[in-house]
Amino acid sequence: MDFITGGLAAGGASIFSNPFDVVKTRMQLQGELVARGTHQVHYRNVAHAGWVIFKNEGFRGLQKGLSTAILMHMIRNSTRLGIYQTLYKNGHLTNEKGKTIFHRSACASAFSGAAGAFLGSPFFLVKTQLQSQSAETISVGTQHGHKGALAAFNKIYSNEGFFGLWRGVNAVMLRAVVGSSAQLTSFAMCKDLLAENDFLNSIPLLNSFVSSIISGVFQCLLMNPFDLVSVRLYNQAVDKHGKGLLYDGLLHAFVKIYRSEGVMAFYKGVGANYMRLAPHGALCLVFWDVLKDMQAKYWDNKL
Incomplete structure (x- = not known):
């Protein structure tokens, strides 16, 4: 049941965060492998990018890939949050006072995120x-x-085979290790800290919301470089053998982007990424807490 609640929470949250994901993806691809200031800028900032996409493609343009995003978040987070919650409930992540142990939480969230x-x-x-x-x-x-979406899956499978669907998986797993450990660990520790405040402790939902907003900052700052590289690797064209035309792999992508665009390129779209992560993480973790409470009350009543 822990896996189901994690998946449902993430799927619901992705409906609201997907427009920012579209904006983030476009901004991260803008000026790919071109020196700063020498390429055309279609998307100047988050608000401008949203307006440009809406003006040229309508509301549907801001929700491109939504069905795939929902499925992705449900699969990823049912696994990630399910494993983490199972370890938490079995007492592997807290001390005798019920407080989160930093290194255990970080390792658990990194492993569950990678899976x-x-x-x-x-x-x-x-x-x-x-x-x-x-x-x-x-x-x-x-x-x-x-x-x-179905045409995309079929095209990739037909051209690159089954393993072509997992092209770039090492980059996205590293992205998840960094992002998940930063988010879940900071979320758990913020909740512990804020619970010492009588007002926030009396409103668990508010505690979860504030903690998730704070955890989103850590997650975004640490994850954005890996997120950008993952997007570039996934979006690049490939030859008939499935080899990327721009990047040979994770390390090559980091080096090539740095040499072509400079270190600040790794923070392209960081504003959009936070505006995606903050509401998505907040809604996901708040939904997760609500569903966990509902689950606990249901089983208490059954017993």
Whole structure:
């Protein structure tokens, strides 16, 4: 049941966060492997990017890849939150006073995040390629021309085989290790700290919301470079053998991006990423807490 609640929480949250994910993806692909100041800028900032996408592609443009995003988040987070909650309930992550043990929580969230990222990798791949598709006048990155999620899966499988669906999985697993450990550990420790405040302790939902907003800052700052590289690896075109035309792999991508665009390139779209992560993380973790409470009350009544 812990796995189901984690998946439902993330799936519900992704409906609200997906427009920011689209904006983030476009901004991260803008100026790919071109020196700063020498490329056309379609998306100046989060608000401008949202307006440009809406003006050229309508509301549906801001929700591109939504169905795939929902499935991806449900698969990844049912695994991630399910494993983490199972370890937490069995007392492996807290001390005798019930307080979170930092290194145990970090290791548990990193492992659970990597496991979820591996299972959800094909959906991340298709989601990224669908979100990058845009009107010709504002296009950035490789345009794959998929007619929908099922067509994208079929095209990738037909051209690259089964393992082509897991192209770039090492990058997204590293992204998840960093992001998940930063988010879940900071969330748990913030909740412990804020619980010492009588007002916040009396309103558990508010405690969860504030803690998730704070944890989103740590998650975003640490994860953005790995997120950008994951997006670039997933969106690049490949040859007939499935080899990337721009990047050979994770390390090559980091080096090539740094040499072409400079260190600040790794923080492209960081504002959009936080605006995606903060509400998504907040809603996901708050929904997760609510569903856990409902689950606990249900089983208490059954007993």
